[in-house]
Amino acid sequence: MFAVQFDRFGPPKVLTVGPFPEPHPGPDEVRIAVRAAGISPVDLALRAGSNERLPLPHVPGVDAAGVIDEVGAEVTGFAVGDEVFGAVALSQLGGASAEFAVLRFWSLKPPSMSWVEAGAAGTSIETATRALDVLDVRPGTTLLIDGAAGGVGSVAVQLAVARGARVIGTARPESQTFLADLGAIPTTYGPGPAELVGALGVERVDLALDVAGAGSLPELIALTGAPTSVLTIADFSGPELGVRLSRGEVGGEPDGRHGLALAATLSVEGRFRVPVQEVFPMARAARAHEVAARGPRQGKLALTAD
Ligand SMILES: NC(=O)c1ccc[n+]([C@@H]2O[C@H](COP(=O)([O-])OP(=O)(O)OC[C@H]3O[C@@H](n4cnc5c(N)ncnc54)[C@H](OP(=O)(O)O)[C@@H]3O)[C@@H](O)[C@H]2O)c1
Structure with a gap:
């Protein structure tokens, strides 16, 4: 598959797009064919070298939306072909900016949410x-x-x-x-x-x-x-x-994953939207990271997989 990735820490220009091994879901995960992914502060920090023990090459991105194409053995209520949005495991800290991504938590994407809205929103x-x-x-x-x-x-x-x-x-x-x-x-x-x-x-x-x-x-x-x-x-x-x-997945505090389904419902009701400030194709991920490092921020930046 193709993936945005970096094999050394540094400025946005270390990001490239190229072949990367395909991920597969664990028992309680799903894999999606990614339509859009978000950009988050943690992506920029990791790329810059905030965690020197991060295995390289690394695929950035914690949020994505797409179409389920593989379902973990213990997952119920979701099937291949479902349109979903969510996030990779926070402990995994990456993997969303690629042709395929494995989601740790997700919800059905309502028709009222565009792919870029849904792809950018999970962790937020x-x-x-x-x-x-x-x-x-x-x-x-x-x-x-x-x-x-x-x-x-x-x-x-x-x-x-x-x-x-x-x-x-x-x-x-x-x-x-x-x-x-x-x-x-x-x-x-x-x-x-x-x-x-x-x-x-x-x-x-x-x-x-x-x-x-x-x-x-x-x-x-x-x-x-x-x-x-x-x-x-x-x-x-x-x-x-x-x-x-509050740090999420740290210290065993309650998580906010139930918020994804609520946000989907509120979106259908016209009471919620994910503001997406700017959208880039994954091939321009380096440019997206440059823009993300500057304010003013109004909502999210997103990458599309096409
Ligand atoms: N603990 C967790 O679970 C968790 C989860 C997600 C994110 N985070 C962290 O939370 C922070 C925000 O994440 P994000 O995704 O919302 O980042 P973001 O999209 O980059 O937004 C950061 C916001 O902070 C504002 N800001 C900057 N300086 C400010 C100041 N002096 N006073 C008030 N506002 C200021 C920015 O406004 P301008 O652009 O107008 O300056 C921007 O609206 C990051 O540090 C991120 O790493 C933590």
């Missing part, structure tokens, strides 16, 4: 769902999402709104309309969340989700009144401040 939906579950976001909650315009944030805004929460989202000035269209009350991340939220006239913020990992945790604690009201997915200093750090 899982992560956002996990974070909202751990924070226990309920109807009437006022939730601030710091870093709301990116892959995880843009999905988290919509899933929180669907739970009946009031969502304040931070993003760059050029992404304010984008955030409002997703259902958030937008604000920028200039002087600090507390000051900016005060200017919005919001009387209180119950919970905060830090997606950006940009060092705002002390302010988010002050804003919500307690470190236990804040969750981060990107700031490893969180636990030192009493803030929960």
